[in-house]
Amino acid sequence: MIAEIGHYALILALLVALVQGTLPLIGAQTGNAAWMAVARPASVGQMLFIGISFGCLTYAYVVSDFSVMNVAQNSHSAKPLMYKISGVWGNHEGSILLWAMILALFGMAVALFGGNLPPTLRARVLAIQAWIAVGFLAFALFTSNPFLRLDPAPFEGSDLNPLLQDPGLAFHPPFLYLGYVGFSMAFSFAVAALIEGRVDAAWARWVRPWTLVAWSFLTLGIAMGSWWAYYELGWGGFWFWDPVENASFMPWLAGTALLHSAIVTEKRDALKSWTILLAIIAFSLSLLGTFLVRSGVLTSVHAFATDPTRGVFILAFLVIVIGGSLTLYAIRAPKLKAGGLFAPISREGGLVLNNLLLTAACSTVLLGTMYPLALDALDLGKVSVGPPYFNGTFGPLIMPLLVAAAIGPFLTWKRADLPGVLGRLKLAFAVTAVVFVGSWMATTGGSPLPAIGLGIAAWLFTGAMIEFAGRIKLFRAPLSVSFNRARHLPRSAYGMTIAHAAIAIVVASIIVSQVWRTEHIALMHPGEQVEVAGYTFTFKGVRDLAGPNYSAQRAEFVVTRDGEPITRLFPEKRTYPSQDMTTTEAAIHTTWLADLYAVIGDPDGEGGWSVRIYHNPLVPWIWLGAIMIVVGGAVSLTDRRLRVGAPRRARAAAGADAKPQTA
Amino acid sequence: MSAVQLRYMLPLSLFVVLAVGLGVGLTRDPSQIPSVLIDQDVPRFSLGPVEGRARGLASADLEGEVRLVNFFASWCVACRVEHPLLNRLTEDGTVPVYGINYKDEPHDARRWLDRMGDPYVRSGADHDGRVGIDWGVYGLPETFIIDRNGRIVYKHIGPIRPEDLEQTILPLIEELRG
Amino acid sequence: MRALATALLIALLAGPAFAISAVEQLDDPALESRARVIFKELRCLVCQNQSIDESNATLAKDLRLLVRERLVAGETDEAIVGYIVSRYGDFVLLEPPFKPTTYALWLGPAVILLLGAAGAAVYLRRHGSRTAPATPLTADERRRLDALIDDG
Numbered sequence: 001m002i003a004e005i006g007h008y009a010l011i012l013a014l015l016v017a018l019v020q021g022t023l024p025l026i027g028a029q030t031g032n033a034a035w036m037a038v039a040r041p042a043s044v045g046q047m048l049f050i051g052i053s054f055g056c057l058t059y060a061y062v063v064s065d066f067s068v069m070n071v072a073q074n075s076h077s078a079k080p081l082m083y084k085i086s087g088v089w090g091n092h093e094g095s096i097l098l099w100a101m102i103l104a105l106f107g108m109a110v111a112l113f114g115g116n117l118p119p120t121l122r123a124r125v126l127a128i129q130a131w132i133a134v135g136f137l138a139f140a141l142f143t144s145n146p147f148l149r150l151d152p153a154p155f156e157g158s159d160l161n162p163l164l165q166d167p168g169l170a171f172h173p174p175f176l177y178l179g180y181v182g183f184s185m186a187f188s189f190a191v192a193a194l195i196e197g198r199v200d201a202a203w204a205r206w207v208r209p210w211t212l213v214a215w216s217f218l219t220l221g222i223a224m225g226s227w228w229a230y231y232e233l234g235w236g237g238f239w240f241w242d243p244v245e246n247a248s249f250m251p252w253l254a255g256t257a258l259l260h261s262a263i264v265t266e267k268r269d270a271l272k273s274w275t276i277l278l279a280i281i282a283f284s285l286s287l288l289g290t291f292l293v294r295s296g297v298l299t300s301v302h303a304f305a306t307d308p309t310r311g312v313f314i315l316a317f318l319v320i321v322i323g324g325s326l327t328l329y330a331i332r333a334p335k336l337k338a339g340g341l342f343a344p345i346s347r348e349g350g351l352v353l354n355n356l357l358l359t360a361a362c363s364t365v366l367l368g369t370m371y372p373l374a375l376d377a378l379d380l381g382k383v384s385v386g387p388p389y390f391n392g393t394f395g396p397l398i399m400p401l402l403v404a405a406a407i408g409p410f411l412t413w414k415r416a417d418l419p420g421v422l423g424r425l426k427l428a429f430a431v432t433a434v435v436f437v438g439s440w441m442a443t444t445g446g447s448p449l450p451a452i453g454l455g456i457a458a459w460l461f462t463g464a465m466i467e468f469a470g471r472i473k474l475f476r477a478p479l480s481v482s483f484n485r486a487r488h489l490p491r492s493a494y495g496m497t498i499a500h501a502a503i504a505i506v507v508a509s510i511i512v513s514q515v516w517r518t519e520h521i522a523l524m525h526p527g528e529q530v531e532v533a534g535y536t537f538t539f540k541g542v543r544d545l546a547g548p549n550y551s552a553q554r555a556e557f558v559v560t561r562d563g564e565p566i567t568r569l570f571p572e573k574r575t576y577p578s579q580d581m582t583t584t585e586a587a588i589h590t591t592w593l594a595d596l597y598a599v600i601g602d603p604d605g606e607g608g609w610s611v612r613i614y615h616n617p618l619v620p621w622i623w624l625g626a627i628m629i630v631v632g633g634a635v636s637l638t639d640r641r642l643r644v645g646a647p648r649r650a651r652a653a654a655g656a657d658a659k660p661q662t663a
Numbered sequence: 664m665s666a667v668q669l670r671y672m673l674p675l676s677l678f679v680v681l682a683v684g685l686g687v688g689l690t691r692d693p694s695q696i697p698s699v700l701i702d703q704d705v706p707r708f709s710l711g712p713v714e715g716r717a718r719g720l721a722s723a724d725l726e727g728e729v730r731l732v733n734f735f736a737s738w739c740v741a742c743r744v745e746h747p748l749l750n751r752l753t754e755d756g757t758v759p760v761y762g763i764n765y766k767d768e769p770h771d772a773r774r775w776l777d778r779m780g781d782p783y784v785r786s787g788a789d790h791d792g793r794v795g796i797d798w799g800v801y802g803l804p805e806t807f808i809i810d811r812n813g814r815i816v817y818k819h820i821g822p823i824r825p826e827d828l829e830q831t832i833l834p835l836i837e838e839l840r841g
Numbered sequence: 842m843r844a845l846a847t848a849l850l851i852a853l854l855a856g857p858a859f860a861i862s863a864v865e866q867l868d869d870p871a872l873e874s875r876a877r878v879i880f881k882e883l884r885c886l887v888c889q890n891q892s893i894d895e896s897n898a899t900l901a902k903d904l905r906l907l908v909r910e911r912l913v914a915g916e917t918d919e920a921i922v923g924y925i926v927s928r929y930g931d932f933v934l935l936e937p938p939f940k941p942t943t944y945a946l947w948l949g950p951a952v953i954l955l956l957g958a959a960g961a962a963v964y965l966r967r968h969g970s971r972t973a974p975a976t977p978l979t980a981d982e983r984r985r986l987d988a989l990i991d992d993g
Contacts, residue, residue: 235895242890270968277674284678297688299890311689319682326675334668344965352965356957364950370684371937371946377687380942382696384884386892386935393950523863601862610862670960696886699930766899792903799928801886801900 003068006056007147010097013049013104014137016042020130024123036123043111043126046133047104054101057146058088067153070094070146076160078549086170087159092294093146095173099290100136102181103129106210110185117206124192125185132184135317143310162550162576162583168228172221179218180251180286185210186258187283190276191325194332199276204266207279209637211262215255216633222248223626234584234599236517236614238622241390243298246369247289250362254282257358264351268413269339271348274355276336277329284322285362291318297373343415350408357401364393395453402456402507405500406463410470424470428462443515450515454508461504468497495636502628509621518615523608533615535596536560542600542609550574555600555609559589569598595619698799698818705813706797710787713762713776714769720761720787726813729839731760731806733783734795736767737775739803745822746779753782758836762786765795765803808832810839861894865905872912879908879918883925884935892935
């Protein structure tokens with residue numbers, strides 16, 4: 001019964017979406033206020049129905065209703081409640097429902113909080129959002145229906161995969177989806193603006209908060225996925241340039257470019273067609289990612305249902321949505337009024353460089369991900385494009401960007417004094433040089449690349465700090481003045497400083513954790529000791545123990561440093577008899593500076609055990625840095641100027657070069 | 664349209680190329696790795712017999728007529744699916760089938776063949792998998808068509824289904840026989 | 842086909858063979874570190890997105906043993922990798938080789954960057970500022986400005 005309600009609600013949602021997509025769009029074109037007004041309640045209604053549908057599916061999982069095929073295939077009564085719930089989106093059909101729900105959620109948010117949007121723009125935005133929803137809802141109902149019944153219902157579900165019962169793995173998808181589905185909003189805004197034929201500073205101001213929200217969530221989702229890989233997969237790796245990882249990273253890169261490009265459009269009414277294009281591209285990459293995961297076109301450990309017939313549907317959807325929007329772009333973008341003029345050396349110029357490098361980086365990732373497919377399609381053989389390619393091409397593109405990111409915030413609009421700016425960064429030059437030399441010496445004469453990377457990260461961090469200090473006149477005015485200025489700084493300034501500094505931290509941590517990690521693989525017998533990175537690991541042996549649905553062999557390591565006890569580590573090898581599966585659970589001890597990471601392997605049959613011990617310096621700061629980036633985004637979002645009081649178009653049109661009320 | 668306006672078409676054009684590529688990609692299987700040994704001589708090897716059999720298999724045995732070489736193992740689930748087909752090929756005398764038992768326990772292999780039938784004219788036991796590596800084997804089952812001159816002509820990845828036999832393998836064998 | 846994905850996931854995470862176990866390692870640390878470098882270059886064909894250094898799969902283990910044996914026998918890194926490539930094709934290399942079919946791949950990023958830079962240069966030229974260069978603030982103006990800002 002509940003499943004039928006859920007099914008029915010989904011159909012209603014599709015109908016509402018069809019209405020929401022049609023009437024407001026026509027209404028905006030013909031000036032019919034009543035039809036335009038349909039958009040807001042329709043958005044709420046769509047969210048309501050999809051919410052009911054999602055709720056029904058969740059209910060079916062929670063009560064383990066195995067007459068619902070989706071539940072029977074993807075759940076089990078013995079699963080803890082938390083994982084029954086996460087099982088809802090842990091499969092293809094449920095995840096499509098989650099996709100549709102988040103799409104509707106963003107639509108409803110604009111409907112409820114977009115009161116200051118001009119009615120025509122709002123109507124068009126919501127209508128386009130609805131058309132995207134129509135695609136996903138139709139896809140769900142016609143090819144991926146989660147509410148299909150099984151008759152007779154099995155007694156028990158068939159999936160008790162312990163690997164999926166893990167908080168990191170189970171809960172990173174919703175954040176990822178909030179991220180790249182959230183880019184649909186920027187997309188809808190972009191297409192609506194193209195239809196209107198007008199992109200201006202006000203539009204950019206309206207787009208930015210939605211993009212920030214999506215981008216922040218995407219950052220979190222990607223970080224969570226990487227963090228999970230790190231602690232679960234047993235050798236401390238966290239990024240593999242896997243096609244599906246790339247599928248989430250490309251929208252992030254495009255979204256970052258979009259965020260920055262929108263600033264120029266907002267402040268200077270320039271880079272319009274670029275911002276529009278980036279908004280279209282970011283979401284297009286999200287859609288592309290959806291296609292890649294579900295169509296079987298690329299193999300990946302992450303891949304969902306590899307079903308070519310579903311792939312055809314999604315591809316058709318892609319062609320309509322992306323092809324349609326890019327066609328509209330080709331026709332309408334040339335007609336957008338060019339905005340403010342600026343010199344090449346200026347903040348605008350810096351942001352053009354930002355756009356260029358991020359887009360090039362994103363294109364590189366796309367090229368590498370799709371190249372094997374392209375070659376195979378042309379019957380030119382099979383190559384594989386792995387981490388060495390991406391590391392070799394992506395790195396050189398990102399490094400100049402980080403250098404520029406320290407300089408950019410100092411540049412003034414329209415025309416900037418570059419030598420002057422560089423003069424203000426003298427301290428940053430000094431710090432960079434010291435870090436570069438120091439780390440090169442520490443790499444004992446290997447490649448200078450890590451040292452260069454660390455130097456650049458230091459450059460960015462110091463530059464961000466100097467810029468912030470400059471804003472509040474730290475050390476150049478009495479502290480009370482600085483404090484006062486700090487209190488009145490716009491939140492977006494804080495957001496930028498935090499985010500830029502955090503990026504530097506993440507980059508530095510990644511480099512350090514890769515270059516200076518210590519790995520020790522050995523065969524150890526109980527009582528033996530080994531020294532790794534200054535820590536002494538004493539192997540106490542292995543005990544058998546039984547868990548709720550597994551039997552395990554648990555090893556014990558006593559870790560000391562200079563005789564001082566630090567911790568005890570208990571890595572395990574678990575066997576799940578019902579799945580006939582063995583997993584290894586690493587034991588990790590996290591300090592502020594590093595992770596100690598221990599894994600046990602196979603016994604040699606003579607009392608010895610194969611063990612792996614790692615010292616991973618600065619790894620915790622990769623995750624902390626990522627959280628800081630999200631904090632930066634959140635802080636920016638609380639900036640008063642982004643919410644209420646978005647400038648009325650009349651004021652913006654008052655002068656040719658008029659800027660919105662705050663600089 | 665001026666060059667300036669042409670550049671607005673660029674994203675769309677790139678997307679069209681991408682979409683075509685994806686469309687073609689839907690018809691391919693990315694997990695299949697084609698053999699690089701096509702048109703090369705069979706790798707040199709010499710394997711002892713599978714338990715319970717007198718003769719093993721060596722590369723020298725693979726010259727003179729068109730043959731199939733099938734990599735199998737008792738632990739390979741998909742091999743069970745194709746095995747009846749191989750049995751029929753031998754019963755009907757369609758084409759001689761030779762086997763290489765890949766990374767298997769002697770007892771297990773023998774029991775499996777006893778139960779499933781032994782279609783192999785000769786078979787060899789590749790205990791450590793080195794011969795498999797020489798043939799570029801990465802998963803089971805894999806079946807190779809060898810021509811008269813002892814050259815690898817075709818590799819079939821995965822279990823042989825009736826349609827594979829009818830549409831690809833048998834026609835190719837016919838062609839090779841002249 | 843969820844089963845396929847799950848199976849791949851299982852193969853990735855679990856499995857009987859423990860990637861790089863202690864007993865596999867060579868006694869000579871120099872040879873072993875060469876081995877590790879080679880392992881990181883070779884793709885595990887069974888797992889489809891890991892190197893044989895990380896993979897639990899039996900084929901990965903077999904290939905690791907093979908590489909180590911050949912290192913002990915004195916072969917060069919290139920020869921060993923070449924041996925494996927001659928059997929499995931370029932696909933087994935995680936770093937795509939630089940040959941005519943991959944020119945576009947390797948040169949692509951640079952080409953994209955150059956084209957983009959050219960486009961950006963054109964754009965910057967067309968949006969070039971025709972405004973007069975900004976005159977710097979006089980000391981007096983600067984003091985007034987600061988006072989205004991400090992008053993918040």
